[in-house]
Amino acid sequence: MKTLADHIRKKRLDLGLFQRDVASLLNVNETTIFNWENNRTTPALHHIPAIIRFLGYFPLQTPESLPEKLILARRTRGLSRKRMAKTLGINESTLARWETGRGRPTRKSLDILETYSEHF
Numbered sequence: 001m002k003t004l005a006d007h008i009r010k011k012r013l014d015l016g017l018f019q020r021d022v023a024s025l026l027n028v029n030e031t032t033i034f035n036w037e038n039n040r041t042t043p044a045l046h047h048i049p050a051i052i053r054f055l056g057y058f059p060l061q062t063p064e065s066l067p068e069k070l071i072l073a074r075r076t077r078g079l080s081r082k083r084m085a086k087t088l089g090i091n092e093s094t095l096a097r098w099e100t101g102r103g104r105p106t107r108k109s110l111d112i113l114e115t116y117s118e119h120f
Contacts, residue, residue: 001059003039004036004042004043004051004059004060005036005037005038005039005042007055007059008022008033008036008037008051008054008055009037011054011055011056012033012037019033019034019037020033022054025050025054026047026050026051026054027050028047045075045078045079045080046078047078048075048076048078049076049077049078052076058072058076060072065101066098066101066104066105067098067099067100067101069117070095070098070099070113071099073113073116073117074099081095081096081099087116088112088113088116089112090109
């Protein structure tokens with residue numbers, strides 16, 4: 001399975017559910033599930049937490065680098081960069097530099113990140 005859509009479709013079929021059933025569980029419409037499963041669209045960030053709960057696992061590759069870990073922590077919570085930066089008490093541009101690998105958190109910032117997420 002290569003895409004998030006593959007995981008959603010497999011889980012749905014394994015459970016014997018219709019697209020409308022999954023749509024109801026994820027609080028979206030049936031067309032949205034159809035579009036996701038056929039790779040016509042991808043889920044918005046705010047849908048990711050519900051999808052993870054439905055699947056029972058995080059379906060994407062485990063992060064290795066700090067930027068990948070930051071992006072994973074943000075996406076699993078369905079947060080925009082702006083909202084995660086506010087939650088962490090840092091500037092959005094600082095988080096952007098960390099996520100793109102153009103900057104590295106200080107030890108103090110890493111301590112804040114560790115209390116925020118198990119991924120660090």
